[in-house]
Amino acid sequence: MNVLVWTLVAPLVTAAIGGLPGPRRLKEATMVSGLAVTFLLCIATARQFLEGSPPSAFADALRVDGLSALVLVLCGLVGLLSGAYGVGYLRRNEARGLVTPRLRREFYGLIPAYVFAMLLVSVSNNLGVLWIAVELTTLASVFLITFHDRDTSLEAGWKFLVLGSLGLAFALLGTVLMFAAGRSDLGEGMSALHWTRFMEVAPELHPFTLRLGVVFALIGYGTKAGLAPMHTWKPDAYREAPSPAVVLMAAGMLNGALYCVLRIHLISKAALGPEFSSGLLLTLGLLSVVIATPFILIQWNLKRLLAYSSIEHVGIMAVGVGLGAEAGVFGALLHMTYHSLAKPVALFSAGTLGQLHRSSDFDRIRGGTFSRAPIASTLFVLSAVIMTGSPPFGLFFSEMTILKAGFFGSHVTATSVFLGALVVLFCGFAYQVAHLVLGSSREFTEDSPDPERFDVGMAAAVVAAVIAVVSAFYLPAPLIALIRAATEVVWGGA
Amino acid sequence: MDTLLAFAAALLQAGVMLAVAPLLKTAIKKMKARLQNRKGPPILQGYYDLLKLLRKEPLRSETASWIYVAGPRVYFAAAVAATTLVPVLYAAAPLEAAGGILLLVGTLALGRFALATAALDTGSPFGGMGASRDMTIAALAEPALMLGLFASALAAGSLSLGVMVRGLLHQGLSFHPSDLLAFAGLFIIVITETGRIPVDNPATHLELTMIHEAMVLEYAGPDLALVEWASALKELLYLTLLVDLFLPAGMATSIAPVALLVGLLAWAGKIFVLAIFVTVAESTNAKLRLFRVPELVSVSLGLAFLALAIRFL
């Protein structure tokens, strides 16, 4: 079996083992090591691609090109970090008696399963398999969202599944219409739905049908990515799901959904010319950034704050691609990389703060967390600085690249609006974070927060922070090569 | 000469329809009973009832005027007149030269008007209540009926039923989605106009639930016989209308006795199938509350309108 298949088998096996009952230490160790093995296999697959022999499996239904390799590696890393943090997270909850053995089994089974589905998305060459994989991620994450079984969890889970299924129905319609657009040229059997086949016959696809299909598919996959106006499930889902799962959603699935969007965009570019889908992406991206802004300013919950930040970032990535310049595409992919490295830090520290205070609502946490939980607060401030795009960190450079592409290209008004929104976002975020962390510690009348301890979860958060900081100054050469290769795919469409 | 022939054919057709109508009514009653695990009345019960009523003495209120007497008669006459405008066995209506859809709907409306006025004439509260309820429903059902008929008329290019049927026979078996939509809409109207569940219960005499029955509560003897017969005739007429507009295959295109026989059998078979539809619709639905009936009729109106719209898209 080639390395690609192993990369997918590893998390699947980990999930299966995780679902079985067993002693706690053993289960924790299995999950973390399973995810570590998965990550190493992702790197191995990417390495094989960089060496010039891109792996593929099942008659090219799964295929690794530049874009796939990049997303694969990022998802693998996020999966590992999430697993490590998850161990600490679950331990803390167990200390408070909130976790039954059945819930623990669910957790250890669902997290690797989610990782498996994400990885499957990133290597799918077949549009049908792609859709099925995205649906699998939806199904895997529903039970993670309703994990805590609160009233609000049910509401969030319901909204998530209904909106997600609706989005996926749209994406399915889009896929079907795109398939119909090239019915006579695409051939028969499984390979008729291969993305590579679509790219080959792109100029012969029927324009009207393809246009309709692209619109539906972009709306559908855009719902999964969290682009406005299909983003309404995100804040609720982020707040309710346990933080390790939220990391997977925010940095893993976001990349995966963006991957789907990019594949559709590439087909549209090849068949209809760049303006159609670029225009759509630009609009959706701008809308996301602009809509996220007021909600960050009036936010009342820590994890929802990070959800809107996520929406902002996916908007930035969409804008980068939608600007239609190579620099913009490079900036977007660079942004995706740095975002995947920085988001875990934010979520880990926010998650820790939330766990210590028994709630992530601001009115529970607000005021002087620094004195109560110094490490988590520092990490959170650090992550906020990184996430809002401050120099010298990576997101600043990616945003600059995108802005440059915008101003020197033909979309000056759009880029100005974009810049304005980014500035307001920066201020808003800074305001919220300052309110949270600084100031004198307030009195807690009931349920005082737990003291901070340096446990596994905290260690994972610190490691993530180190990675995020180091990456600002140094990215390993293979990673840069992957980003370049991905840009080639998205810009050149090969 | 032609006119004389037409009138003769009209009388013949009216006679056949009149003869078959009570059979249809009892057949539906029997099928409903079977669905409810009862045996139901004997198949000729409709005729027995009519005979019984005709032999009785008519009881008329002293305060009622000639309108009260005229009501059932005009109602009956309108129903019979309407049957002469509709092709039944042969692919032409006997008096189709007199008019088409509009005349048909107008004649039936005349009958309804006469009955409602007569109900008001008795001065009894039930009469007034039944008349107002019936008229309310009619105000909604008639446009729906007309739209449904127009959908087929526009496709055929004429308002005359005979021309429509001949056109459909010529075309052969080919359907359009608007046909099914129009059929669904018209079926709902048929249920409405013949006063069946879920719109109205033909077997009830409770104040809250009567519509048609309330109008004819005062009648007895021959008057009641005329009303009942006319109602049965209307039912047969509506079902025949459905058959004509949507599945006219099998109708006689020549006066040859064989063709007519085939036409008769085809017509009887299709009416029977439609009667089964009506029975199933009656048996599987609960009667709607009165103010929900407009919603049902608006569904029918919507379907008919859609049928019209889709034909041109």
Added chain:
Amino acid sequence: MTVNVLILCAAGMLVSALLMVGQKALFTAIRLYGAQSLLLAVVAATIAISEGRHELLVTAALTASLKGILIPWFLMRTVDRIGIHREIEPFLNVPASLLICLGLTVIGYRVSTGFQEGSRGVSHHLIGVALSILLIGLFLMVTRRKAITQILALLTVENAVFLVAVGVTTGMPLIVELGISFDVIVAVLILGILVHRIVDRFESMDVSRLSNLKG
């Protein structure tokens, strides 16, 4: 002959969708969905037989059994178990909803004329009906309050997508179809479980009460 069957079934699906809009009884709405799915299976089977694509027969059988029988049974059982108010309370009254759905159907038909097949073939009707049902399903999702009716609306949208797939492309590769069907089933099961939990927690299926999370 094939053309007639296809047109009748597609029109039947459209009628069932419109009747669902005017429907107040929950059970009847579920049965209408079941009838719609069975008609869809007949369409798939007819196309399979007439064009000799036998994999489509498998999909047709799957649709009939899963969406036509199993899912309606599951939904009716869920409603029974929950045992609450059986009426649908929409945000908009019936005549207004119908009027809007009329407009949506006209839009769906208009859009379908732009398709490859030309405007007068069978595909035009199939796509027109499918797009209309899609829009009606979306409308139902927005204007209905009960959780089960939202599931029904979602399933109606899925039916519409499948009709487009069958009508325009004569089906996608079998494995893909199987995967999609499996996904839909699991999604419905999970939705059913969530409905149970929602009713347990909130004592009502009214999803407009699920509005605590705002902003």
